[in-house]
Amino acid sequence: xxxxxxFRAGAILILLIIAGVMMIVGRGHTIYFDNKTLEYxxxxxxxxxxxxxLVNGEQxxxxxxxxRGMATCMGQSFSFDLEVIREKDAEPEPYHFDLSLPxxxxxxxxNLPGIMAGVPQEAWMSExxxxxxxxxxxxxxxxxEFDMGGEV
Amino acid sequence: MNKQSSGxxxxxxxxxxxxxxxxxxxxxxxxxxxxxxxTFLLNEIVTRLSRNAFLILSLLIPIMAGMGLNFGMTLGAxxxxxxxxxxxxxxxWGIPGIVLAMIISIPISAVLGLLCGxxxxxxxxxxxxxxxxxxxxxxxxxxxxxxxxxxSVIPILHNNIKLPRGYGVRSSVDLxxxxxxxxxxxxxxxxxxxxxxxxxxxxxxxxxxxxxxxxTKLGQDMRAVGQDMEVARAAGIDVERTRLISIVISTVLAGxxxxxxxxxxxxxxxxxxxxxxxxxxxxxLLVGGASVDKxxxxxxxxxxxLFHTMFILAPAAGAKITGNEVIGEYFRVFVSYGVIxxxxxxxxxxxxxEKAGIGQQLAAAQREGGxxxx
Numbered sequence: 001x002x003x004x005x006x007f008r009a010g011a012i013l014i015l016l017i018i019a020g021v022m023m024i025v026g027r028g029h030t031i032y033f034d035n036k037t038l039e040y041x042x043x044x045x046x047x048x049x050x051x052x053x054l055v056n057g058e059q060x061x062x063x064x065x066x067x068r069g070m071a072t073c074m075g076q077s078f079s080f081d082l083e084v085i086r087e088k089d090a091e092p093e094p095y096h097f098d099l100s101l102p103x104x105x106x107x108x109x110x111n112l113p114g115i116m117a118g119v120p121q122e123a124w125m126s127e128x129x130x131x132x133x134x135x136x137x138x139x140x141x142x143x144x145e146f147d148m149g150g151e152v
Numbered sequence: 153m154n155k156q157s158s159g160x161x162x163x164x165x166x167x168x169x170x171x172x173x174x175x176x177x178x179x180x181x182x183x184x185x186x187x188x189x190x191t192f193l194l195n196e197i198v199t200r201l202s203r204n205a206f207l208i209l210s211l212l213i214p215i216m217a218g219m220g221l222n223f224g225m226t227l228g229a230x231x232x233x234x235x236x237x238x239x240x241x242x243x244x245w246g247i248p249g250i251v252l253a254m255i256i257s258i259p260i261s262a263v264l265g266l267l268c269g270x271x272x273x274x275x276x277x278x279x280x281x282x283x284x285x286x287x288x289x290x291x292x293x294x295x296x297x298x299x300x301x302x303x304s305v306i307p308i309l310h311n312n313i314k315l316p317r318g319y320g321v322r323s324s325v326d327l328x329x330x331x332x333x334x335x336x337x338x339x340x341x342x343x344x345x346x347x348x349x350x351x352x353x354x355x356x357x358x359x360x361x362x363x364x365x366x367x368t369k370l371g372q373d374m375r376a377v378g379q380d381m382e383v384a385r386a387a388g389i390d391v392e393r394t395r396l397i398s399i400v401i402s403t404v405l406a407g408x409x410x411x412x413x414x415x416x417x418x419x420x421x422x423x424x425x426x427x428x429x430x431x432x433x434x435x436x437l438l439v440g441g442a443s444v445d446k447x448x449x450x451x452x453x454x455x456x457x458l459f460h461t462m463f464i465l466a467p468a469a470g471a472k473i474t475g476n477e478v479i480g481e482y483f484r485v486f487v488s489y490g491v492i493x494x495x496x497x498x499x500x501x502x503x504x505x506e507k508a509g510i511g512q513q514l515a516a517a518q519r520e521g522g523x524x525x526x
Contacts, residue, residue, distance in 0.1 A: 019255045026248020028329055074245050106243055106310075132311065 025075050030107045031099075032070050032128050033080075035063040038114040040123040045113040052083040052092070053112075063112070076101050082112065099125075171491055172441045175458040178487075182465040185472050191344040193464065200460035201453070202335065202351040203416040207409035208433045208452045209358050210402050214279075215447045216366070217398035218378030221434045224268040224283035224399065228406025229426035230294045231260035235407070236330075236414055237298070237321055237422070241308050245329040247337065250415050253330075257407035264290065265403030269396035276381070280444070280496075291427060298422060321422050331418030351412060358405075359449050374398055378445070435459060435488040444499040462487065 033053050038045040047065040054060065061069020071080070078099045083092035095116060101108060107128030114124030166173065183193075207225070214222040235256035239249045268286050275282040302308050303319035315322055335348035365371045373394045376384040385391050410429065414420050421428075437447055440455020463484055470480020 015255050015258070019252055022248035022252040022255070023242065023244060026244040026246055026252065028243045028245035072245075074248070130311075 024103075027076065027103060028072060028074050029078070029101050029105065030070055030072050030128070031078060031080075031101075032068055032107060032109045033061055033063060034068050034109055034111045035113065036066055036068075036111060038111045038117075038119070038124065040114065040119050043119075045111075045117045045119070048084055048086060048113060048116075049088070050085040051112055052085075054081040054083065055079075057081075073101075076103060082116070084116065169441050171439055171494065172454060172458060175439050175462060179458065179461050179465060182462070182469040186465050186468040188465070188468070193461070194345045196464045197457055197461055198345060198347055199335075199416070200463070201456050202348045202355065203413050204433065204436065204456050204460065205355045205452060206358055206412050207406060207429060208437050208456060209355070209362065209449070210405035210409050211433060211437055212362055212447050212449070212452070213365070213374065213398045213405075214402045215442070215445065216371070216378055217374040217395050218381070218445065219272060219283075219395060219398060220280040220444045221437070222283055222399065222402050222406075223280060223287050223430050223434065224265070224272075225402060225406035225433065226287040226426045226430040227264040227268055227290050228257070228261040228403040228408075229410040229429050230290060231257045231264060231403075231407040232410030232414065233420060233422065233426055234260055234294075234298070236327060236411065236420060237302065237308075237313065237325060240325055240327065240329070241310050241313050243310075243329075246333045249330040250334055250411055253411045254408050257411060258404055261404040261407035262400055265400035266396065268403060269399035272399060273392045273395055287427070287430060294426070295423065323422050325420040325422055327414060327418050327420055330415050332416060334412065334415050351416075354412070362449060370394070370397065431488065431492070432459075435491050438491050438495040443495060443502075459488075 033051075035047050035051050037047050049065065051063045052059055052061070053063065053069055053071070055071050055073070060071040063069050078101055080097055080099075082095040082097070084095060085092050097115060099110070105127045107130070109126045109128050111124040111126075207229075210225055210228065211222055214220065232253065235253040238256055239253045244252050268283060268290075271286055272279045272282055297306070299320045301319075302321050303314045308314050308319075308321065313321055313325060332348075334351050334354075337348075337350035338353075339346055339348050339350070341347070366375070373384070373389045374397075376387065376389055377391050377394045381391050384394075410426070413429065414425065436455040436459040437451060438455070439459040440451035440453070442448070442451035442455065466484040466487075467477045467480035470483060471477040473479075
């Protein structure tokens with residue numbers, strides 16, 4: 001009887017641990033890359049002519065001045081590379097960044113001129129808050145029919 | 153003599169497999185009319201097989217325990233939907249999202265299965281109609297929870313999940329972030345046919361578990377209960393507990409199967425997915441040649457292939473024959489309900505014949521006894 005209880009408690013504990021791990025490794029974030037001027041402590045970090053954003057070696061955004069790109073990621077850490085072109089026909093300057101993402105933020109805005117200038121994280125990282133939905137129409141109300149139509 | 157017996161055998165075979173044979177004939181007629189390429193057809197069948205097989209496998213255990221077709225599997229489906237609403241709201245994506253949804257669905261399914269099993273134990277002999285009505289009842293409870301409590305009592309953070317009024321869940325939940333995550337894992341391409349290996353491996357594993365389970369003490373007990381409850385009770389088996397466990401296992405498996413199903417669809421009809429799925433799964437199992445009291449893993453696979461091939465072909469065949477695709481849709485709906493009805497009638501007829509046979513044997517024995525006494 002004691003073994004039975006221990007076995008059940010163990011099984012529940014294992015499931016809880018797996019669930020906890022899944023919640024961390026599967027947490028999805030959308031990262032927005034801003035090539036926009038950042039004002040911080042009276043200093044101004046201005047936009048850059050062209051920034052290419054690469055995630056896992058794949059280009060996810062090609063940003064001119066005042067543009068925004070995005071990428072999605074799972075987990076609490078995120079790495080990306082930048083190819084920065086400051087002048088026309090100039091050689092791209094490579095940058096690499098490793099970010100630790102806040103669990104509570106779905107959308108995270110990263111200001112690229114700010115992160116490249118090395119200012120503190122609170123200056124270049126902010127939460128993306130989507131605009132509240134404007135639609136007013138109600139969804140179709142549910143029925144109690146056991147319908148056989150539809151896709152399976 | 154030999155000829156006569158082989159003819160009888162053939163007739164018996166046709167009688168026992170009339171439903172699958174009918175479907176094979178329909179499909180054989182429809183395929184040339186529709187003119188789909190074999191690659192397209194195979195791709196569709198493999199997709200639907202991987203999507204539905206696990207759910208249908210969940211129906212086997214209650215049949216083994218003599219409880220018939222578990223219409224209460226929709227309870228597991230509801231648990232899976234609740235779990236997926238949470239994982240979507242918590243933004244858990246990909247395979248971790250699927251695993252988490254499965255883990256969350258387990259306790260909900262188990263509690264619902266326990267409730268369903270208790271009620272079914274109180275309604276012995278009327279399990280199917282009772283489980284069908286329980287699924288309607290629980291559908292009401294589900295609507296209360298999802299439509300009124302989520303967002304007001306149960307926290308839901310994201311506006312794309314909540315109704316515009318601020319509480320309740322929208323009629324459709326977007327599962328794009330987990331869509332086909334499992335199917336794309338280890339997927340291979342053979343001759344243009346995409347095979348979702350991870351999903352198929354899970355289904356194969358489930359089949360092996362069922363085969364193993366049948367040989368365990370509990371599995372043997374279930375078979376004994378399924379054959380004759382009174383004999384099983386006399387043999388010292390706790391009939392009620394065994395039946396309860398079979399329903400709990402079935403409901404939990406249905407929950408896991410529903411997560412696999414919805415990850416493939418990538419979209420969840422919050423208020424109707426679960427109700428449709430019970431009917432489809434039961435119809436597919438019956439099309440595969442199963443009956444209310446007997447079903448095997450082979451019936452599951454044959455059923456999915458035949459039922460879903462008809463699903464793929466019927467609208468296009470309807471459009472080609474009558475010029476109206478809707479006719480094909482009506483046809484498949486009619487056949488789905490029809491096959492369940494026929495299976496239930498056949499089961500009742502068989503039961504009555506058996507009872508009549510026993511009655512005749514008893515009467516004959518009494519007559520013989522009377523003659524002897526005289």
